[in-house]
Amino acid sequence: MNTYSKCPIDLVVRLFKKKWVIEILRDLFFGKSRFSEFKQGKPNLSNKVLSNCLKAMEKDGLIKRISDRYERDVEYILTKKGQALNKIVYELAMFSIDEDLGDTKFNEETKGKMKRSFKDKLLFK
Numbered sequence: 001m002n003t004y005s006k007c008p009i010d011l012v013v014r015l016f017k018k019k020w021v022i023e024i025l026r027d028l029f030f031g032k033s034r035f036s037e038f039k040q041g042k043p044n045l046s047n048k049v050l051s052n053c054l055k056a057m058e059k060d061g062l063i064k065r066i067s068d069r070y071e072r073d074v075e076y077i078l079t080k081k082g083q084a085l086n087k088i089v090y091e092l093a094m095f096s097i098d099e100d101l102g103d104t105k106f107n108e109e110t111k112g113k114m115k116r117s118f119k120d121k122l123l124f125k
Helices: 007-015 020-027 035-039 045-060 086-099 109-121
Strands: 063-067 073-076
Touching: 007 020, 020 045, 020 063, 020 073, 020 086, 035 045, 045 063, 086 109
Parallel strands: none
Antiparallel strands: 063 073
């Protein structure tokens, strides 16, 4: 194994490189927990890709799948490891808002509301 593959930053970036992981983490922090909820507002997210992503996140120890005994009611929750990413996701959101990455030209009031929303959901630990 080369030195680069043992780099702590490389190791965490690998988690985020997988398509949709950050968006699903954000959704979980904001209270979504069901398969259909993760698809809301993501027209390019297919069922197959979402299913594979959720399985990979579970394998990586970021989420846990909880179902009733008949497998009809399935929810996903953040594990302790997944919850530990809250500050990283928060800082990514603050950087995006502060640097206007999407060239959205939000006014200061809107930026303040967005920041408070992320702070309320992500800085609970």
